[in-house]
Amino acid sequence: MPTFNLKINNETHTVEADMDTPLLWVLRDKINLVGTKFGCGIGQCGACTIHVDGNAMRSCLLQVSQAEGMNITTIEGLSKDGTHPVQQAWKDIDVPQCGYCQSGQIMTASAFLGRNPNPSEEEIRNAMHGNICRCASYNSIEKAVKVASEKLS
Amino acid sequence: MTPSKKITFNRRSFLKSSALASGGILIGFNLFNACKPEAKMPVDISQLNYNDFNAFIQISDEGKVTIYSPNPEIGQGVKTSMPMIIAEELDVAWQDVYVVQGKLDTKNYTRQVAGGSQSIRHGWKPLRETGATARQMLINAAAAKWGVDASECKTKNGVITNAKGETLSYGDVVKDAALLEVPEKVTLKDVKDFTIIGKGKNNVDIDKLITGKPLFGMDYKAEGMVYASVLRPPAFGQVLESFDDSAARALPGVIDVITIGEKARTYLSTVKKKSWTVQLSGSDKVVVIGKTTWDTIKGKKAIKAVWKNDSDLESTEDHDKVLLDILDGKKFKTRRKDGNVKKAFANADKVLERVYESPFLPHNTMEPMNFFANVTPEKVHLVGPVQTPEEAANVVSDLLGRNLEDIELEMTRMGGGFGRRLYGDFVYEAAEISSVINKPVKMVSTREDDMTTGVYRPAIKYKIAASIKDGKLTGYHLKEAAVNSNMYGLIPNFFPAAAVENFQVDTANYKSNITTGAWRAPYTNFLASAEQTFFDELAEVMGVDRIKLHMDLLDNVKKNPDPKIEYSPDRLQDVIKLAVEKSNWGNTAEGVYQGFSVYYCHNSHVAEVADIVMENGLPVVKKVTCAVDCGVVVNPLGALNQIKGGVIDGIGHTMYGDFAFKDGIPQSNNFNSYQLIRMGQTPKVDVHFIENDLDPTGLGEPTLPPIGAAVANAIYAATGKRLTKQPYINNLNLDKVLG
Numbered sequence: 023m024p025t026f027n028l029k030i031n032n033e034t035h036t037v038e039a040d041m042d043t044p045l046l047w048v049l050r051d052k053i054n055l056v057g058t059k060f061g062c063g064i065g066q067c068g069a070c071t072i073h074v075d076g077n078a079m080r081s082c083l084l085q086v087s088q089a090e091g092m093n094i095t096t097i098e099g100l101s102k103d104g105t106h107p108v109q110q111a112w113k114d115i116d117v118p119q120c121g122y123c124q125s126g127q128i129m130t131a132s133a134f135l136g137r138n139p140n141p142s143e144e145e146i147r148n149a150m151h152g153n154i155c156r157c158a159s160y161n162s163i164e165k166a167v168k169v170a171s172e173k174l175s
Numbered sequence: 176m177t178p179s180k181k182i183t184f185n186r187r188s189f190l191k192s193s194a195l196a197s198g199g200i201l202i203g204f205n206l207f208n209a210c211k212p213e214a215k216m217p218v219d220i221s222q223l224n225y226n227d228f229n230a231f232i233q234i235s236d237e238g239k240v241t242i243y244s245p246n247p248e249i250g251q252g253v254k255t256s257m258p259m260i261i262a263e264e265l266d267v268a269w270q271d272v273y274v275v276q277g278k279l280d281t282k283n284y285t286r287q288v289a290g291g292s293q294s295i296r297h298g299w300k301p302l303r304e305t306g307a308t309a310r311q312m313l314i315n316a317a318a319a320k321w322g323v324d325a326s327e328c329k330t331k332n333g334v335i336t337n338a339k340g341e342t343l344s345y346g347d348v349v350k351d352a353a354l355l356e357v358p359e360k361v362t363l364k365d366v367k368d369f370t371i372i373g374k375g376k377n378n379v380d381i382d383k384l385i386t387g388k389p390l391f392g393m394d395y396k397a398e399g400m401v402y403a404s405v406l407r408p409p410a411f412g413q414v415l416e417s418f419d420d421s422a423a424r425a426l427p428g429v430i431d432v433i434t435i436g437e438k439a440r441t442y443l444s445t446v447k448k449k450s451w452t453v454q455l456s457g458s459d460k461v462v463v464i465g466k467t468t469w470d471t472i473k474g475k476k477a478i479k480a481v482w483k484n485d486s487d488l489e490s491t492e493d494h495d496k497v498l499l500d501i502l503d504g505k506k507f508k509t510r511r512k513d514g515n516v517k518k519a520f521a522n523a524d525k526v527l528e529r530v531y532e533s534p535f536l537p538h539n540t541m542e543p544m545n546f547f548a549n550v551t552p553e554k555v556h557l558v559g560p561v562q563t564p565e566e567a568a569n570v571v572s573d574l575l576g577r578n579l580e581d582i583e584l585e586m587t588r589m590g591g592g593f594g595r596r597l598y599g600d601f602v603y604e605a606a607e608i609s610s611v612i613n614k615p616v617k618m619v620s621t622r623e624d625d626m627t628t629g630v631y632r633p634a635i636k637y638k639i640a641a642s643i644k645d646g647k648l649t650g651y652h653l654k655e656a657a658v659n660s661n662m663y664g665l666i667p668n669f670f671p672a673a674a675v676e677n678f679q680v681d682t683a684n685y686k687s688n689i690t691t692g693a694w695r696a697p698y699t700n701f702l703a704s705a706e707q708t709f710f711d712e713l714a715e716v717m718g719v720d721r722i723k724l725h726m727d728l729l730d731n732v733k734k735n736p737d738p739k740i741e742y743s744p745d746r747l748q749d750v751i752k753l754a755v756e757k758s759n760w761g762n763t764a765e766g767v768y769q770g771f772s773v774y775y776c777h778n779s780h781v782a783e784v785a786d787i788v789m790e791n792g793l794p795v796v797k798k799v800t801c802a803v804d805c806g807v808v809v810n811p812l813g814a815l816n817q818i819k820g821g822v823i824d825g826i827g828h829t830m831y832g833d834f835a836f837k838d839g840i841p842q843s844n845n846f847n848s849y850q851l852i853r854m855g856q857t858p859k860v861d862v863h864f865i866e867n868d869l870d871p872t873g874l875g876e877p878t879l880p881p882i883g884a885a886v887a888n889a890i891y892a893a894t895g896k897r898l899t900k901q902p903y904i905n906n907l908n909l910d911k912v913l914g
Contacts (some may be wrong), residue, residue, distance in 0.1 A: 023427055040428065040473075047469035051402070056394040057387015059590075060468070061541050062622040066846035069541060097387030109385040116377045116812045119820055121384040122391060122541040122590030151855040154846065156541045156591050158823035159816060160857040 026086050030055070031099025037086070045089045046070045046081040049096060057097035057125045061154070068153030071126040071133075072096050078133035097125040100132060108132040111170035119157035127153050131167045139174045141167075190308055191216050191228070194353035199235040200312075201353075203228030204305040232261060232309055238333050238346030240265065241273045254588075255379045256810045257298055263371040264306030264364060266330040267345065274379045276586060295809060295871050296778055307361040316352035317343045366807060366868035375812035380588065390588040392545050392559035393619070400547070400615040401430055403608050404471035406461040406478055407628045410839030411489065411689045413482040414458035422477040423463055428470025432478070434459045435607045442574045442603075452566040454598045454630045454690040458485070462608055468619050486688050488839035491534070494634050494658060497685050501656035502530065502638040507681035510667035511739075514677035516642075519650025523642035527716050531639070531705035532900040535658070535834045536632035536694055537843075539851060542590020543625040548605035549615035550575065555582045555606065556615075560589035560596055567599035571606045594693035598630045626849060627841045631834065632694030633658040637705040641713050642677070648717065648728070650677035653706070657684050659691045662698040665741050669699070670775055671706070673737035674728035674744075689836065695824065696876035699776040704829060704883030704901070707772040711888040712897060721771055722755055742775035749865050750782040750802040757863050758784035758800035767797070770889030774881040778872035780804040780865075783822065785858070785885035787893055794890045794907070796826055796858040799882065804865035805872045814874050819860040821878035827852025829883035833902045 023038045028045075030053065037052050044063075049055045049072075058081055061069030065080040072081045073095035100106045104113075108131050118124045127150070134149040135141070141149065146167045155163060190204040193216035203216050205228050217223055223231060223243060231243040242258040258274045310330055317335040318325035320343065327338040333345045383390055408414060420432040436459035443449070443457055463474035520526055546559035555577055561567050564584050572579045589596055605618040620628075635657040642650035651671060655661055661682035672678060694700060714721035725747075732744040751773050754760070763769055766788055773782040786798040799822050808814050831850040835842045843849035887898040890907075900906050 040469075042473075043467075043469050047467055051467035051469070054396070055387070056389045059391075059541070060393065060543070060619075062846050063472075064622075064845055064847060067541070097385075100386075104382055104386040112385045113377065113381050116375070116381065116816070118378055118381065118384045119816050120541065120589060120591040121378070121380065124384055125387045128385060147855050151853050154541070154851050154853060156539060156593075156824075156851060157816075158820040158827065158852060158857070160823055160852075160854045161819045161860055162816060164854065 024087075026090050028086070028089055028094060029092065030094045031096060039086050041085065041087040043086045044082045045072070045084040045086055045094070048086050049081060055096050055098050059122055059125055061123065061126070066154070067123070067126075068130055069123045069126040071129040071153065073129060073133055076133065076136060078130045097129060100128065106132060107173035108135065108166075108170040111166040111173060114169055115162050115166040117159055117162040117166050119159050123153065123155050127155065127163055131163075131170060135167070135171055135174055140171055143168075190305055190357055192309075192312065192353060192357055193218055194350070195220060195233070198350070199233060199353070200309075200349050202232045202234075202305065202309050204230055204232075204301060232265070232305065234309065234313075234345060234349050236346050236349055238344050238349070239271055239273065240267050241275060243275050255376055256295060256813055257302060258379070259371050259376055259810055260299065260302040261306040263369055264303045265310050267333040269371050269376060271333060276588075296873055299870050303363050304361060307363050308357060311358045311361045312352045312355050313345050313348055315355055315358065316348040320348060320351065372807065372809050373811065376810050377812065391542050391590050392547070392587040393542055393590070395547050395558050395587055395617065397547065397549065397558075397615045400617055401612070402465050402468045402471045403605070403616050403618045404463050404465070404468070404475045404621070405435075405604055405608075405618060405624065406463070406475050406480060407624065408456065408458050408482055409627070410482070411687075411836070412484060412486045412839040413488070414456075414485040415460065416481045416483040418461050418478055418480040420461070420478055422479070423474040426470065426474050426477060428466045429463060429474040430466060431464040431612060432474070433462050433464065433608070433611050435462055435604065435611060436460050438574050438607045438610070439603060442570070446573050450566045450570050452563050452597060452599045453570060453603075454692060455600050455603060456690075460604070464608075464612055464616070471619070472621060489687055489689065490837050491634075491835040494685070494687070494836075495532070498634065498636040498656040498658070499530070501683045501685060502636055502654055504683075507654060507683045508661070510662070510680040510682055511672055512679045513673075513675075514650075516650045516652045516677045516679045519642045519644070519677035520640065520652070523644050523649065525643040525716065526640060527643070527709075527713055528638065528640040529709055529712065529899055531637045531701075531708065533635050533701040533704070534832065534901065535634045535689070535691070535836070536828060536832050537626050537629045537834055537849065538591075538593045538595035538694060539626065539849070540589070540591030540593060540595055543622055544595070544601040544620040545618060546602045546605035547615065547617045548602075548609035550606060550609040550613070553581070557582065557584040557602060557606065558587060559602065559605070560587050561599055561602055562589070562592050562596040563599060567602040570599060570603055574603055575606060575610055593695040594632075594697065595630060598692055600630070622846070623844045627844050630690045630692040632697075632700070633660065633691040635698075635701050637702070639705060639709045641709070643717055646717065648675055648713070648724075651675040652679045653681070655680070655682040655702075657682070658687045658689065659684060662702065665739075666698055666702065666776075668739045668741065670742055670747060670773075671728060673732045673735065673740045675731075688839075695821075696776060696879045699774070699880040700825070701883070701901070703772070703774040703776065703880030704887065707774060707881060707884030708887045708897070708899065711770070711884065711891065722751060722760070725751055725773060741778070742780065746780040746804045746865070747773060747775055747782075750780045750804050753802035753863050753865060754782035754784050754800055757802065757861065758786070760784055768889050768893035770885045770887065770892060772881040772885035772888065774877070776880055777875075777877040779874065779877035781877050781881055783878070783881045783885045785882065785889040787886070787889040789893055794893060795856075796886055796889070798858050799826075799860045799885065800863070801860055801878055802863045802865070803874075803878065804867070805874050805877075806867065806869035807871045808864055809871050815862055817874040818862050818878045821874075821876065822860045822882050823852060823857050825879040825882035826858070826886055827856070829886060829901050830856075830904050831902050833905060
């Protein structure tokens, strides 16, 4: 099996895996970073969203062989201790119900606000449209993104 | 605080205390019934056994409080709200309270289950009494130390104060308190003195959730654990004939390929009293064992399996026909009958009759089904997300032929339930797999597995007819045709039962091999849609205002009280008035159309108004006003989440939820072919509570059922089109819109 050097949360990890293994399963089953969640496996739900060079990407669609040399950030590396403004906004609003999709929601929101720190309501709704929350905490997610943008600006 | 004398209890048998070997006091209690007189309390915290007590409070020498919360958490917030109730009566600061999810004990205990929006309703009194009892014991210990009367002592935030102003913290007296008898009588706080209940508290797992810490079954790992993926029959009605696993075995990450099914078949054919949670296929299944989840998914794709037909391969068009035939037929079970509907219809000036139709629905919890099992000669260790841990342990014991005492089941946080995790098929599969390979194993379903081998909300059709005589509603006749099972319990006595003189509810079903079961707000999730859409049209046909029609019908109920009904006509009228006022009913801006709906279920009363606009020829729900009477609101933050989630979930499924079968095969298998509601499709939900001090009732379900009709009625107001078939998006004469 080939070996890959991955830069995740500013640490280098060397893993053995089939070339076509989605980064999602490398993170979860090999490196034990289980904050990145499996929801659909086809890039539809956003539960597995990570940052690749600062952009939100679906880790279920990114093969481990493509991930070498990229700067990967997972929910565990978004901040040292949950202090990223988006994480804090999630706490202020008490967004989660079951909580399973929230890592992905937070990663999508933080990449989006990184590019657009002062978005309109319409822009927030468009940016978050790709992340499914089965508990339908959408009102809270929308509000938390707004609160996070205020913290950032 | 000054305790009120209003509510007192002297039934102390559900509660005992002991001094802990490690220091501090442990109070064990049973939430739902009395303990056995011989029940023993542990003196070592690691020996908690939940035999007679299904929950514990530990107060340490430092005054810190740990609550071992017994109920499974599926996102409904009980892991936060139940401890809030204890902490309130114990009178401690919320930040000094820690919550630990209790392990399941399989012996002698009741209702460690999440479902039916009942956790808070059942737990309300015992949780309050437990907190109040612990507080009283601490006061008694302090009073003895001071040599004063306990009645002169007060508490606040874990500190006891006497008449002279001297203070002792709970930690100072906890050792003495542990040696005292459990008091016979305690006084509960007055609702107006609450300082924790009614104040929004963050989800207790919030810090872990926002930083991605392992909490869910999917995240659980154990030493030496392997992964398993199960290949199940692709169609309902098929079983495994043969398979070729050579390509799978050649993959480097695949450890083994096995079959399971024998134990399940034996269970199904020999166990006399089957658990209601068993929805197992008797087919053999091919299981790929691998080093990682991905290895098993890849291995499963490489299996070449041949399936054979074992029973009928059913299609949605067959179900449509058979259910409509049932509604037109005569074979029904009558669930409620008042007066004589036949006569009322014969004498009517006008009759309105409509048929309402709904499809099967998958649960689609975000966390797919999964479970850990490690079957060894010593014990059976099970870990994961299940809403019915007690039943799961019982079935595994039968399935593996093991003593119940050998089975240890730990619950994890659940990535959603919605009813799916009431059924333990994934637990039984994991246990059977581990018993074959003799290794710790985690069975993980893919989204496709999860959606196509589900336990679905059954397809249901209703025929509702009403008779009108001299401008009055004289008769109401509802017939239900459902796949596999029918409405149960008190549902036939929900509104409008008791409001119409001649009233009848009849049910019948068609037995299918497609597995079905409870789905968030079972039966009422569609029944409310059907009835409240019908009432909108009925008001129009009668030429009366739809709000007035409801208020008048509820006045009828007040005039003729009926012991069989559970709903309160006054409380329903109050939520109607509140929703009408807060939604600005009838006075909206141009281009905004409103729909009204009101319903009682799961012990809560809810009225909703949906505001829609038409954008590019499509109805868009912009706002929902939701008036709720759920008694005392324990945790407003959690309650708002549940209410808004229920409303939006309801809109999503009534608008888009489309799940069809062709020759036994589900026609959707992932989120590219099954649409869940997304942010761009969601309205703002504006929630208003009826303020009262009545005992709290459930919130996980009751806001979902009414919303379908509020949306349908608003779409009618906008378009003149009556929607009777869900999902609505397929019946607007528009192309199915995905994403």
